Amino acid sequence: MNDCIYLDNNATTKIDEDVLAVMLPYLTTYYGNPSSMHTFGGQIGRAVRSARGKVAELLNAEESEIIFTSCGTEGDNAAILAALKAQPNKKHIVTTEVEHPAILNLCRKLEKEGYTVTYLSVNNQGQIDFDELEASMTGSTAVVSVMYANNETGVIFPIERIGQIAKEYGALFHVDAVQAVGKIPLDMKNSAIDMLTLSGHKIHAPKGIGALYVRKGVRFRPLLIGGHQERGRRGGTENVVGIVGLGKAAELAQQHLGNIQEEKRLRDKLEQSILATIPNTVINGDYINRLPNTTNIGFKYIEGEAILLSLDKYGICASSGSACSSGSLEPSHVLRALGLPYSVLHGSIRFSLSRFTTEAEIDRVLEILPSIIDRLRELSPFNSDDADWLKEQEQALLAK
Amino acid sequence: MWDYTDQVMEHFYNPRNQGKITDKEAGEEIVTGQVGSIACGDALKLHLKIDEATQTIKDARFQTFGCASAIASSSALTELLKGKKVNDALLITNKEIAQSLGGLPEEKMHCSVMGQEALEAAIYKYKGITIEEHEEDEGKLICRCFGTTDSKIRRIIRENNLTTAEQVTNYVKAGGGCSSCLPDIDDLLLELATEKETLAMATEIGRDDDLSPQSPTATQATKPLTNLQKITLIQRVIEDEIKPILAEDGGDMELFDLEGDVVKVILKGACQGCASSLATLKMAIEATLRDRVLGSLIVEAV
Numbered sequence: 001m002n003d004c005i006y007l008d009n010n011a012t013t014k015i016d017e018d019v020l021a022v023m024l025p026y027l028t029t030y031y032g033n034p035s036s037m038h039t040f041g042g043q044i045g046r047a048v049r050s051a052r053g054k055v056a057e058l059l060n061a062e063e064s065e066i067i068f069t070s071c072g073t074e075g076d077n078a079a080i081l082a083a084l085k086a087q088p089n090k091k092h093i094v095t096t097e098v099e100h101p102a103i104l105n106l107c108r109k110l111e112k113e114g115y116t117v118t119y120l121s122v123n124n125q126g127q128i129d130f131d132e133l134e135a136s137m138t139g140s141t142a143v144v145s146v147m148y149a150n151n152e153t154g155v156i157f158p159i160e161r162i163g164q165i166a167k168e169y170g171a172l173f174h175v176d177a178v179q180a181v182g183k184i185p186l187d188m189k190n191s192a193i194d195m196l197t198l199s200g201h202k203i204h205a206p207k208g209i210g211a212l213y214v215r216k217g218v219r220f221r222p223l224l225i226g227g228h229q230e231r232g233r234r235g236g237t238e239n240v241v242g243i244v245g246l247g248k249a250a251e252l253a254q255q256h257l258g259n260i261q262e263e264k265r266l267r268d269k270l271e272q273s274i275l276a277t278i279p280n281t282v283i284n285g286d287y288i289n290r291l292p293n294t295t296n297i298g299f300k301y302i303e304g305e306a307i308l309l310s311l312d313k314y315g316i317c318a319s320s321g322s323a324c325s326s327g328s329l330e331p332s333h334v335l336r337a338l339g340l341p342y343s344v345l346h347g348s349i350r351f352s353l354s355r356f357t358t359e360a361e362i363d364r365v366l367e368i369l370p371s372i373i374d375r376l377r378e379l380s381p382f383n384s385d386d387a388d389w390l391k392e393q394e395q396a397l398l399a400k
Numbered sequence: 401m402w403d404y405t406d407q408v409m410e411h412f413y414n415p416r417n418q419g420k421i422t423d424k425e426a427g428e429e430i431v432t433g434q435v436g437s438i439a440c441g442d443a444l445k446l447h448l449k450i451d452e453a454t455q456t457i458k459d460a461r462f463q464t465f466g467c468a469s470a471i472a473s474s475s476a477l478t479e480l481l482k483g484k485k486v487n488d489a490l491l492i493t494n495k496e497i498a499q500s501l502g503g504l505p506e507e508k509m510h511c512s513v514m515g516q517e518a519l520e521a522a523i524y525k526y527k528g529i530t531i532e533e534h535e536e537d538e539g540k541l542i543c544r545c546f547g548t549t550d551s552k553i554r555r556i557i558r559e560n561n562l563t564t565a566e567q568v569t570n571y572v573k574a575g576g577g578c579s580s581c582l583p584d585i586d587d588l589l590l591e592l593a594t595e596k597e598t599l600a601m602a603t604e605i606g607r608d609d610d611l612s613p614q615s616p617t618a619t620q621a622t623k624p625l626t627n628l629q630k631i632t633l634i635q636r637v638i639e640d641e642i643k644p645i646l647a648e649d650g651g652d653m654e655l656f657d658l659e660g661d662v663v664k665v666i667l668k669g670a671c672q673g674c675a676s677s678l679a680t681l682k683m684a685i686e687a688t689l690r691d692r693v694l695g696s697l698i699v700e701a702v
Contacts, residue, residue: 303466310413322441322467342438346441381465383463
């Protein structure tokens with residue numbers, strides 16, 4: 001299992017060895033409570049402050065603007081609910097169709113509680129329409145919440161322009177930056193963002209730790225009510241081990257940003273070679289404006305889970321937005337929102353790289369993948385040399 | 401990751417009998433049954449070569465668009481089919497396909513259902529029944545996302561003893577999209593559960609009065625059946641005893657209504673417009689219903 005070629009880094013990342021090294025003493029020697037008044041606890045408190053500083057530095061924010069959370073979902077939930085509690089007279093939320101379930105499912109729940117939600121559509125490149133955004137805004141809009149970059153396609157939203165529109169209408173602006181942090185530079189001091197979510201396990205820290213940036217001056221009501229931890233903005237004894245790990249991971253992510261072009265080069269090599277050697281493949285989403293580590297490729301006429309399991313046989317880990325791999329029976333809501341034809345939709349595979357991805361691994365994938373695609377296409381009734389049935393079906397769907 | 405059996409993975413990595421059948425000799429016929437769609441994410445073309453003299457399936461091949469369990473189910477089905485008589489093949493159920501793979505995750509049972517449907521489509525075609533005449537295309541549309549009708553959902557609930565809407569979703573996908581039809585599926589489950597209870601009650605009464613559906617002396621009962629009990633028993637005898645016999649010759653039927661002792665039925669498939677449909681009506685359907693339910697029943701086609 002250790003020999004696997006891991007190209008599923010948008011799902012989770014491996015813990016950096018340097019991150020693990022700084023965490024271990026806080027599982028054994030330094031087990032004190034950072035809230036304690038004694039010296040033993042005090043040194044733990046200093047470690048938490050140091051980690052907070054490193055996370056703030058990665059975002060170019062103030063230490064006091066960082067709240068540690070348990071994960072991205074908690075950050076997203078806390079931000080939206082805080083925005084609504086702070087503006088009880090405003091009952092409208094604006095978001096997009098391609099958000100993470102942490103936003104979408106919360107919004108659906110809020111709709112049942114009397115809020116109205118606008119889900120902005122995206123075009124076939126995964127981008128929102130500014131006219132639609134402006135038309136949706138009202139004086140009752142409490143918060144605009146959009147992701148910085150999409151987890152499946154890597155498409156980056158024009159965050160600053162969206163933020164300007166939110167501000168024009170007096171709405172708070174929340175950004176789910178779980179996929180963007182560590183992959184593109186972020187600068188909260190020169191931004192319209194009021195709140196921003198990040199998650200540790202996407203940047204080589206452990207699972208179970210995240211952070212929420214809350215701009216100074218934004219009225220924030222806590223999601224978890226408890227003690228005075230996190231300046232009263234999140235109750236509960238701090239996950240010190242996770243926080244220390246996140247601090248180190250943030251520091252390393254900052255350093256890695258200077259070398260992100262190498263990750264992009266490997267991604268481009270993988271993508272270009274696949275397009276050149278395997279016919280009937282397409283890139284899903286915005287080809288230019290996207291994360292440097294992500295590619296989402298549609299392999300026409302075959303189904304994603306079958307591709308994933310075939311790759312898995314060779315120890316290659318990737319991800320699919322197909323229905324069969326998810327258990328929901330519906331293909332990815334993100335890929336559907338792009339309006340992809342069904343012949344592409346079901347056979348789309350996401351490869352997401354990290355700073356640990358090597359050229360040799362990419363070469364190995366390129367060596368194996370064509371034969372996998374060939375084999376599955378030979379099995380398929382929609383094979384390009386037997387496409388009558390597919391044509392009939394696609395024409396029927398168009399006619400509906 | 402799905403918990404697939406070793407048999408599923410073996411069939412997925414090394415599928416048997418993939419591809420089309422192109423060559424045939426005199427006295428052989430090649431037919432194809434195709435089900436599913438690119439929109440649903442599952443599709444299967446099942447090709448059969450049939451020896452017309454012996455009515456035996458000499459070769460079976462498949463082309464599948466779908467996940468590992470869809471490919472494995474198709475592969476396993478072709479193995480089950482080779483050498484079988486056409487009418488015996490028609491009796492293969494989705495459960496048998498799944499069992500031959502050591503089982504499928506419940507969420508993937510629809511893959512085995514797809515295999516059974518492709519088989520049925522191929523054999524119906526061989527027998528000259530067009531797929532458009534299949535009863536399940538004529539039912540009321542319940543799931544718009546996956547185009548599933550009430551008759552198909554009813555059949556799957558009955559055949560697999562399903563009790564929850566989630567199970568129905570696992571077997572036929574219905575309800576797995578926008579979920580708006582889940583209340584309708586709940587209603588169908590309730591209806592069939594009530595039907596089952598009524599049947600049990602009727603059987604119990606029948607036992608007291610020597611009136612079980614299997615009893616040839618049902619007509620001698622002294623306690624009359626209620627209309628609901630009568631309909632339930634008729635429906636059950638049609639499903640369990642009459643339809644399988646008709647299907648052997650590509651025929652089909654369904655209960656339309658009951659007025660007193662007059663059972664109104666719709667003849668379908670090969671029975672529809674068949675020269676000997678009157679004989680079928682009286683000898684196969686009416687005689688069986690009189691024998692199993694009530695001696696005074698009269699069957700009419702509408």
